[in-house]
Amino acid sequence: MAKPKLALYWASSCGGCEIAVLDIQEKILDVANAFDIVFWPVAMDFKYDDVRKMEDKSIDLCLFNGAIRNSENAELAHLLRAKSKALVAFGSCAHEGCIPALANLTTKDAILKWVYKDSPSTVSLNGGVYPQTHTKMPEGEIEIPEMWGTVKSLDQVIDVDYYVPGCPPQPFQIWNVIEYILSGKPLPPKGSVLGADDKTCCDECPRERKEKKIKKFFRPYEILPDPNECLLDQGIICMGPATRSGCGALCTKANMPCRGCYGAPPNVVDQGAKMVSALSSVVDSQDPNEIDEILNQIADPLGTFYRFSMAHSILKRVDKI
Amino acid sequence: MKQIKIDPITRLEGHGKIDIFLNDDGEVANTYFQIPELRGFEQFCVGRPVEEMPRITTRICGVCPEAHHMASAKACDAVFHVEIPPTAKKLRELLYNVFYAGDHTTHFYALGGPDFVVGPDAPKAQRNILGVVAKVGLEVGGKVIEMRRRTQEVIKILGGKNTHQVTSLPGGVSKGINEEERKLIEEHCKWFVDFGKFTIQVFNDIVLKNKAYVDLILSDMFSMKIYSMGLVDEKNRVNFYDGKVRVVDPDGKEFVKYSPNDYLDVVSEHVEPWTYLKFPFLKKVGWKGFVEGKDSGIYRATPLSRLNAADGMPTPAAQEEYDRMYKTLGGKPVHATLATHWARTIELLSAAEMALDLVRDPEITGTNIRAIPTATPTEGVGIVEAPRGTLTHHYITDEKGILRKANLIVGTTNNYAPISLSINKAARGLIKKGTTVTDGILNTVEMAFRAYDPCFGCATHTLPGQMPLVVNIRNKDGEIIQEIKRN
Ligand code: SF4
Ligand code: SF4
Numbered sequence: 001m002a003k004p005k006l007a008l009y010w011a012s013s014c015g016g017c018e019i020a021v022l023d024i025q026e027k028i029l030d031v032a033n034a035f036d037i038v039f040w041p042v043a044m045d046f047k048y049d050d051v052r053k054m055e056d057k058s059i060d061l062c063l064f065n066g067a068i069r070n071s072e073n074a075e076l077a078h079l080l081r082a083k084s085k086a087l088v089a090f091g092s093c094a095h096e097g098c099i100p101a102l103a104n105l106t107t108k109d110a111i112l113k114w115v116y117k118d119s120p121s122t123v124s125l126n127g128g129v130y131p132q133t134h135t136k137m138p139e140g141e142i143e144i145p146e147m148w149g150t151v152k153s154l155d156q157v158i159d160v161d162y163y164v165p166g167c168p169p170q171p172f173q174i175w176n177v178i179e180y181i182l183s184g185k186p187l188p189p190k191g192s193v194l195g196a197d198d199k200t201c202c203d204e205c206p207r208e209r210k211e212k213k214i215k216k217f218f219r220p221y222e223i224l225p226d227p228n229e230c231l232l233d234q235g236i237i238c239m240g241p242a243t244r245s246g247c248g249a250l251c252t253k254a255n256m257p258c259r260g261c262y263g264a265p266p267n268v269v270d271q272g273a274k275m276v277s278a279l280s281s282v283v284d285s286q287d288p289n290e291i292d293e294i295l296n297q298i299a300d301p302l303g304t305f306y307r308f309s310m311a312h313s314i315l316k317r318v319d320k321i
Numbered sequence: 322m323k324q325i326k327i328d329p330i331t332r333l334e335g336h337g338k339i340d341i342f343l344n345d346d347g348e349v350a351n352t353y354f355q356i357p358e359l360r361g362f363e364q365f366c367v368g369r370p371v372e373e374m375p376r377i378t379t380r381i382c383g384v385c386p387e388a389h390h391m392a393s394a395k396a397c398d399a400v401f402h403v404e405i406p407p408t409a410k411k412l413r414e415l416l417y418n419v420f421y422a423g424d425h426t427t428h429f430y431a432l433g434g435p436d437f438v439v440g441p442d443a444p445k446a447q448r449n450i451l452g453v454v455a456k457v458g459l460e461v462g463g464k465v466i467e468m469r470r471r472t473q474e475v476i477k478i479l480g481g482k483n484t485h486q487v488t489s490l491p492g493g494v495s496k497g498i499n500e501e502e503r504k505l506i507e508e509h510c511k512w513f514v515d516f517g518k519f520t521i522q523v524f525n526d527i528v529l530k531n532k533a534y535v536d537l538i539l540s541d542m543f544s545m546k547i548y549s550m551g552l553v554d555e556k557n558r559v560n561f562y563d564g565k566v567r568v569v570d571p572d573g574k575e576f577v578k579y580s581p582n583d584y585l586d587v588v589s590e591h592v593e594p595w596t597y598l599k600f601p602f603l604k605k606v607g608w609k610g611f612v613e614g615k616d617s618g619i620y621r622a623t624p625l626s627r628l629n630a631a632d633g634m635p636t637p638a639a640q641e642e643y644d645r646m647y648k649t650l651g652g653k654p655v656h657a658t659l660a661t662h663w664a665r666t667i668e669l670l671s672a673a674e675m676a677l678d679l680v681r682d683p684e685i686t687g688t689n690i691r692a693i694p695t696a697t698p699t700e701g702v703g704i705v706e707a708p709r710g711t712l713t714h715h716y717i718t719d720e721k722g723i724l725r726k727a728n729l730i731v732g733t734t735n736n737y738a739p740i741s742l743s744i745n746k747a748a749r750g751l752i753k754k755g756t757t758v759t760d761g762i763l764n765t766v767e768m769a770f771r772a773y774d775p776c777f778g779c780a781t782h783t784l785p786g787q788m789p790l791v792v793n794i795r796n797k798d799g800e801i802i803q804e805i806k807r808n
């Protein structure tokens with residue numbers, strides 16, 4: 001019997017998701033044995049054209065990481081959608097936009113202006129030279145893709161079957177997903193989140209949570225936290241209550257607050273809104289003015305509560321800044 | 322500029338593009354190496370609390386998040402005017418050296434090495450890690466995988482996560498190590514030193530004993546006389562984590578030595594409309610285009626250039642190898658691009674020795690690992706040597722420590738102009754009037770830039786990987802007359 005066909009692709013990505021796949025260590029050889037890997041630009045030599053020539057729905061499983069940031073990312077997303085039976089938004093960038101989607105808090109123009117004109121190390125000739133999609137050189141024209149004004153999650157561009165959260169997904173979770181698929185068990189319902197657990201990060205965190213109420217928030221550099229007590233109880237913003245479990249609470253075990261890379265917990269649409277509601281239960285006041293004052297101590301709530309989920313949030317992008 | 326999706330990995334592997342234009346005579350008129358993407362970190366980080374930067378900028382690159390984590394943490398220390406406790410510095414440095422040893426291993430065995438170990442003319446199906454294993458034995462393959470596993474284990478202990486570390490923050494680190502962890506890490510570091518020596522032996526036996534390879538290394542096509550940059554300690558020895566940046570001219574004379582704070586006096590970036598990546602150059606010399614020599618401001622920041630820019634290595638075994646390399650290649654500086662691989666093995670050994678020294682330092686298990694900043698935050702620059710080049714993070718904040726401006730010059734970016742020039746030289750060296758362009762050109766072109774390890778090696782660690790690459794050959798009208806790709 002022919003082996004199932006597997007494709008892996010990175011769009012606007014840092015590469016960490018691909019490293020995480022390799023971090024399943026020697027099991028990568030099991031993957032190579034079990035699947036016929038038909039496309040994986042980072043490790044194999046198939047080209048876009050090879051994919052174009054494939055029959056529709058001929059790829060059994062496609063793990064797609066990275067956000068959609070430019071015309072080339074989108075083109076490949078559409079192409080791989082057409083060729084794949086099951087397409088997975090793999091990692092936080094594809095899932096919810098991740099850190100690159102913080103760009104939705106600013107504008108493309110502002111980004112280009114800073115990078116190519118205003119930044120202090122840049123020498124800008126004639127009022128600024130900006131990258132062009134098409135440039136006529138003495139020898140001929142050359143092209144680059146068009147950068148988009150808004151970073152999108154994968155499911156905002158194409159239809160997605162499953163999601164694997166995490167930045168990056170933890171290797172043992174990746175292996176769980178692959179093992180599940182290799183087991184031949186029926187595929188889970190469309191839209192399922194795979195490679196994560198069904199609680200919140202707090203449920204995996206070994207720190208002791210008390211019903212302590214807080215009046216002051218601290219930034220992580222401002223205090224030496226007690227290593228055994230809940231960080232949020234100590235006034236350090238920790239996204240644990242608004243984050244899906246699955247990583248094993250890696251950051252809080254390293255004495256740093258969770259920043260939410262596993263995305264919203266089950267049945268929560270908007271991670272930031274969930275965080276706001278979680279905070280309301282720890283702020284020690286009934287007085288609306290005082291509550292405001294306490295919450296105002298939080299530096300950059302938008303960039304913190306939506307650190308990994310801006311593209312997918314109810315806000316999606318901020319139009320004017 | 323680092324907002325560039327500066328993970329050249331992506332760029333080069335999945336998204337890179339080279340155009341070679343031929344003139345009427347069928348000779349190379351010009352080449353263009355384009356980077357198709359920009360993510361905009363410098364701009365979208367504005368408004369973020371600056372202490373979050375060490376955890377945000379790791380996402381610039383998943384292959385060397387450690388470098389961004391450290392440069393960012395150092396910039397944050399500077400922003401807050403805080404001196405970190407010695408134990409914290411040693412813990413960061415330990416993590417960093419272990420990362421270096423692991424990263425160089427990957428490049429040497431899986432990416433750059435195959436050209437030498439298996440041979441530049443070997444069938445391409447063998448020019449990969451599996452071919453390396455076939456040539457030097459299964460034992461080596463096993464060792465390489467073990468090296469990777471062990472370095473990751475140490476990085477997870479020290480950094481909290483093995484990709485996208487979290488433990489460095491302004492004033493120090495969030496987590497120390499106990500004696501039990503120290504012992505475990507010490508065992509690993511001893512192993513790393515042995516592995517470093519073993520790797521140098523491999524290079525010796527397979528490359529240096531083969532005259533054809535040595536000739537290739539020394540060939541004109543692979544030589545480029547430009548400036549060399551690298552971080553050095555107070556004795557001008559190579560240092561990856563800390564120190565001043567030293568630049569030597571093509572004759573090996575010190576051109577400048579600068580503190581991170583002064584980087585803007587030394588480095589500028591040139592913009593071209595046909596690519597999203599900028600081209601750094603030495604400000605005082607100026608941008609003269611893609612040309613070699615003392616009058617051209619382009620410089621390299623690679624393992625070889627770090628060795629050129631320094632007076633020696635900080636550890637004994639690596640120093641011996643350093644001396645031997647320069648003796649063999651006819652003295653300093655060396656401009657042979659392919660000698661970068663040799664330099665890389667010397668750095669690997671040095672990083673391993675350094676890590677072993679650090680983990681044996683009595684202070685490493687100290688519990689004073691954080692200083693709480695008290696000064697008003699303002700502005701700061703942090704520089705480390707990423708494996709792929711000098712990495713600069715520059716932050717300006719308001720008095721609350723909210724980021725107002727950021728400027729990043731990322732490792733591989735330093736080498737964008739030299740890589741472009743190397744590609745150009747390789748193409749000109751190979752494609753002459755009447756030449757039929759073959760796959761051989763492709764591999765030679767690849768060798769020219771693979772030496773820089775432009776951050777695209779990550780995934781070839783354990784899989785037989787070859788870098789996907791498209792080279793378009795265009796005629797004088799700009800039409801594509803031939804497209805060469807791997808397989
Ligand atoms: S999800 Fe994280 S690890 Fe994966 S590509 Fe995005 S930034 Fe990198
Ligand atoms: S809020 Fe953070 S520190 Fe507290 S229990 Fe949840 S994950 Fe742990």
Ligand code: SF4
Pocket residue numbers: 167201243244247248249250251252257258259260261262263
């Ligand atoms: S603790 Fe939070 S931020 Fe850290 S890895 Fe887990 S989900 Fe991601």
